[in-house]
Amino acid sequence: MRLDYALDGYWLARRQDFSHNTVDDYQRSFKRLCDFVGPEKQIEEISARDLHDFLNHVQSEFRLGKKTLTNVWIALSSLWTRVRHRACGAQAGAAAPFPSPAGGDVHGR
Helix, strand or coil: CEHHHHHHHHHHHHHHHCCHHHHHHHHHHHHHHHHHHCCCCEHHHCCHHHHHHHHHHHHHHCCCCHHHHHHHHHHHHHHHHHHHHHHHCCCCCCCCCCCCCCCCCCCCC
16 A cells, blocks of 8 residues: 555544644655655655664754654554454454564553
8 A cells, every 4th residue: 555545544544643733743754754755655665774774864854853763753653553353353462563662662661
């Protein structure tokens, strides 16, 4: 599935779950991801390395602090969790395909 199509589906399902500020933050993060990898890129082809490179890019390009970078990671994690749950039949324990920017897994381990 193309990244831009995955984002359309994500927003149809999730927009009402978030505050206005969260929607703005997530949209900014997703636009930057589309600019970085291309909106037509197949989401299944976006690797952990691509996401790691993206996080490094936005941190240096936009001079993001740790908290803001973590918020970008959370937006990506939310998208990947949704995509994985839809693709895998909502299996419990589905994880994002990349480590948190602070190191360790999403639970801080």
